[in-house]
Amino acid sequence: MEAFAVEGLPEIRAGDDLATLIDEHVDFEAGDVLCLASTVVSKAEGRKADLADFPASSRAEAIAERLESVTGETKDPRFAQAVLAESEELVIEAPFLLAVTRFGHVTVNAGIDRSNVPGAELLLLPEDPTASAERLSEALGVPVVVTDTSGRPFRYGQRGVAIGWAGLPAARDWRGESDRDGRELDVTVQAVVDELAAAANLVAGEGGGGTPAVVIRGWEFGDHAGSDELFRADEDDLVRDALREWEFER
Template sequence: MLQAWALEGIPEVSPGDDLVDLIANAIARSTPLADGDIVVVTSKIVSKAEGRILHADDREDAITEQTVRLVASRTSPTGHVTRIVENPLGIVSAAAGVDASNTPDGTVLLLPADPDASAREIASGLRERCGARVGVLVTDTLGRAWREGQTDHAIGAAGVHVFEDLRGHTDTEGRPLVVTMPCVADEIAGAADLVKGKAAGLPVAVVRGRADLVGDLDLPGARTIVRPAERDMFRQGADEAYAEGYAAGRAARA
């Protein structure tokens, strides 16, 4: 049976705060951790603890600085510009993950510089502090191609198998599974988000019931979830791809 609960009592996080200590103290007031639990941590508090706060009056400038590649850009009827970009982590998302919510005026929050390393540090500290072999996911809220709305995804992982590779197994009818490889890290991130919420001030949750996914701290991290460029069939937005193809055609005719 899968269980998930949010940890209460984690205070506002500031640069330099010890997240292991804050999380362990919240756990001490809640259900003790057990071997195989997965602790899911919202990336915002990781960024705050690591001082990833940028003093920027213009969020758009911060997005530009964090943009490695523009995927698509659209201007709404009200003049608001939405940019889908690839950020330095290789993640494609709106606004490069730059967040201006729940931050002091004149500042924006960047994603952790290395979410997998952040997850390993938290997981190692919690294993030592709580005496349980746990995994850790660091998550962020992302949109999805072809679907409205947002959900949480894993951007950092330690001690957790991010995929459940079912290739080579058979389905209930005995047919071989050829490409089935669920991204269980994202599924767990979404489940944890159901109990953390977006505006409840509960940035950490525990998911119990998938101990089979918890392993050594040096398991491949969430960086492996990002699809390599050579296998990405959607590298550009529709308008951008059309414009590039049109320009290439005109150049060839010239």
Template sequence: MSDLPAYRVWALPGIPEVRTGDDIAKLIASAATAEGLPGLADGDVLMVTSKILSKAEGRVVRADDREAAIDAEAVRVVARRGPLRIVENRLGLVMAAAGVDASNTPAGTVLLLPEDPDASARRIRTGLRDTLGVNVGVVVTDTFGRPWRSGLTDVAIGAAGVRVLDDLRGGTDAHGNPLNATVVATADELAAAGDLVKGKASGLPVAVVRGLSHVVVSEGDDAPRDGDAGARALVRDAADDMFRLGTSEAVREAVTLRRTVREFTDDPVDGGAVRRAVAAAVTAPAPHHTTPWRFVLLESAESRVRLLDAMRDAWIADLRGDGFSEENIARRVRRGDVLRKAPYLVVPCLVMDGSHTYPDARRNASEREMFVVAAGAGVQNFLVALAGERLGSAWVSSTMFCRDVVREVLGLPADWDPMGAVAVGRAAVSPSERPVRDAAAFVTVR
């Protein structure tokens, strides 16, 4: 049985109450060499609760208002439910309250996370090597909640001398199947193992794991390098994070992302993404329980060119009829080229199915206005959903000025009213900063 894979984990007693300026490595070394304890050996991994590092590094601050401390540490709100906030903090960690902790600290103060947990772990590792002559790994831990799972667990927020990730991609499983996505979060698994013996209120802030020396990097300097990148390597890049936002925050982010794009790349547009945006569009409010929206998707270059050529010819004829010079006409036509530059076009249409007819023109006009407003709400939903799919768009009104031409070219029913055209694609350049608008300037209270 002795050759079966196994490890041992124990909490390290004897760590005193930590104060600002204390040398954590020396405190651990003293506790580990106490009589009756197994000491530390090469290949051991230490799990160190971040709280004692915060205290030693002077990260205890006065804060009668804990919310203000959270504001100072947070860089982005991910989700909010009442007073609870899940935020991204300055370390890139997504967690409740930015890691600001009001427990195990005097009243009127809060604990902030260590300034640089990876650097803190490197100092402890170096200090133990200098004091005890051992090559150990160090993991700095903190408590996290997790999406879709009840309960808390410790995870790694800092590390030194530990291979924090075990990348199995490119290998095969026991059945010979290729492993294409398996990257094991070794440092988080170590943190959770240590937490089982440390506990949350037992006064045992350090745990030792023995028997897993293969996760400890060889002895050398403690600068981040291959195999020892620190816990920062566990933070998923924003571009790869499919669950970056909470529900309401995702909506607000998508609304913010929705910008008019006038220059597109040649990248093809996923028709599935556009159809998902249409599904969002048709959830807009509408009068009389109607569905006044229709979306014509121009997915082929031929259909787009045929429509835009016919619209251009009709527009030029109208401008000449209005007495514009050829130079002025050419300039106006060039301004409308945004639709030609897009790899995908959508023509939203209004239908009046289900509308009411009244005996006087005023009420009939108001009835149409209700349907037009509903159409606009549907298009706004559509644009926001496109932004959520990371697609740029530009809603251009030109089809409204030649509806008969559009209906004829696209073979649409006579009662479909084109409500502009939406250019869709990936933005070729980043949009300029949106002008800041004070919402209060648009509000009237009675």
């Protein structure tokens, strides 16, 4: 398998034809998968915003005040309002905001970015990353994974994850297959779109590299059942359920 960044893409602006720009910079081959940072998808879809776009509600004021009290840092209630606006639920309100986005991804600050956003203060995630991936996949003729950088419970550091995908299943389902000793696998479902996103992130990097598009070449899904379940359903999420009952104490 090979992973390489698409070089030479310009700064993406609202209304840009992202598929055409990418197609001008890479010759796709059969079996390629395009992993694309959500930042450029958001920019093309006009998802830049300013804090002034989010007048603070009383709840946002209270959240910001609580965060200031536990972190000792000044917090802008308008940012808290932006997170609320982009969220279906806040699972944690202190010492940070852990949000469930409207498309099911659980992440800090609803995935709102404040870096690499020329001409604006905030960059919101795409409204529907899978719909974005579907449009790009249809235009380019290859599977597309929309990625974001996310932290992980129980571990330090961040890694790339998939927040939208099209043209391939989200997971390889190994259940019913056998291991080397002939034992039947009964729980293994491999989240391949997350693994491809993490591999792409190694090549794309972070910060100011300017290489948000990565092509995965030579990877094969194989002869396995597929699944599109990636975001754990609320009723099955024991960790999320436990966090709702937890309150931060300094």
